[in-house]
Amino acid sequence: MMNAIPMVDLKGQYQKIKTEIDQAVLEVMATAQFINGPRVKEFSNNLEAYLGVNHVVPCANGTDALQIALMALGLKPGDEVICPAFTYVATAEVIALLGLTPVMADVDPDIFNITAALIKPLITNKTKAIVPVHLYGQSCDMEAIMDLATTYKLFVVEDNAQATGAKYTFSDGSIKNTGTMGHIGTTSFFPSKNLGCYGDGGALMTNDTALAQKIKMIANHGQETKYYHKVIGCNSRLDSIQAAILNTKLKYLDTYSAARNQMADAYDAAFRGIAGLTLPKRQVNSSHVFQQYTLKTEARLRDQLLNHLKAKGIPVMVYYPVPLYQQEAFSPYIDKGFKIPNVEGLCKCVFSLPIHTEIGNSQQELIIKAVREFFKNV
Numbered sequence: 001m002m003n004a005i006p007m008v009d010l011k012g013q014y015q016k017i018k019t020e021i022d023q024a025v026l027e028v029m030a031t032a033q034f035i036n037g038p039r040v041k042e043f044s045n046n047l048e049a050y051l052g053v054n055h056v057v058p059c060a061n062g063t064d065a066l067q068i069a070l071m072a073l074g075l076k077p078g079d080e081v082i083c084p085a086f087t088y089v090a091t092a093e094v095i096a097l098l099g100l101t102p103v104m105a106d107v108d109p110d111i112f113n114i115t116a117a118l119i120k121p122l123i124t125n126k127t128k129a130i131v132p133v134h135l136y137g138q139s140c141d142m143e144a145i146m147d148l149a150t151t152y153k154l155f156v157v158e159d160n161a162q163a164t165g166a167k168y169t170f171s172d173g174s175i176k177n178t179g180t181m182g183h184i185g186t187t188s189f190f191p192s193k194n195l196g197c198y199g200d201g202g203a204l205m206t207n208d209t210a211l212a213q214k215i216k217m218i219a220n221h222g223q224e225t226k227y228y229h230k231v232i233g234c235n236s237r238l239d240s241i242q243a244a245i246l247n248t249k250l251k252y253l254d255t256y257s258a259a260r261n262q263m264a265d266a267y268d269a270a271f272r273g274i275a276g277l278t279l280p281k282r283q284v285n286s287s288h289v290f291q292q293y294t295l296k297t298e299a300r301l302r303d304q305l306l307n308h309l310k311a312k313g314i315p316v317m318v319y320y321p322v323p324l325y326q327q328e329a330f331s332p333y334i335d336k337g338f339k340i341p342n343v344e345g346l347c348k349c350v351f352s353l354p355i356h357t358e359i360g361n362s363q364q365e366l367i368i369k370a371v372r373e374f375f376k377n378v
């Protein structure tokens, strides 16, 4: 029998680099430098070089990275932070956790990201920061967002958990990695992310040396000198085993992104022209690293389509089924009846197909066949 099609093929990916990974992990075991060992420093240096950013500060996960970023900016309770209403909960959760006020913005319904035009009307005299999310692996239009932030003196924290390796081109032709354009960038190394470890992990990126110092201090109990605590911080570390794994996997990141793009191109070619199906739109000034291959269908068809695919053994996911402002947890921050039509629509229309680095073509053929079959009959 054929192996079941996975949403994310972490086993297949590991099998291909098993020797290298095993050796890296065993080396950490042998040296027993489990916390802040040399591999953590080495990984920070390697990721700085890869991203072209002055400072990478590793931490325990992508949610911590966002929290530490907002702590480092010195925001005060009641300050407003603008984020998209269509994202993973962590983005808005940390804002609320710190006593700040999340202000949820609409997103472009074709690109799935927030834009400067959608952010601008939400700016008040309490607004202090914007958290753009490079959703599904494609950059927000950062030039416009940074211009807006400069005009209104706002901080920008890029949530780059889904787009490590994506590149954005400015109008002067310069190219930067996502996560390195705002004041601070954050990312996650959750196993299924584009650069994933074998447990939890995260990092912050910045070009600002003073901010980097502050971030390091906050992530380490607010201390620079052991047992002398300057500020209230937290304990958020990337462990050495995860750093050793990430060091190995970073070498393959571009190959993995290319494989994801190859799969996305094949999906695009197979689905183009099907009525009732909208392909993911590529932004002209950003590359795409396809953390997700996300399509839109008509709301009335989606459940049927999901059931059809599941019955054929094809995994399919909805990122995200509920707008953040409808989540019970955010009710204290949201006016009754608050609604954003684009986000509302997206939550009913989007679905994501398997896309990753190791899928066999025969598996992709099966997925394509099942999707086409469904639309032939509606």
Ligand SMILES: *Cc1c(COP(=O)(O)O)cnc(C)c1O
Residues within 6 Å of the ligand: 061, 062, 063, 064, 087, 088, 090, 091, 133, 159, 161, 162, 187, 188, 189, 190, 200, 201, 202
């Ligand atoms: C995964 C993710 C996070 C959180 O990362 P963790 O490492 O799971 O804490 C934050 N924001 C976005 C957009 C994500 O996709």
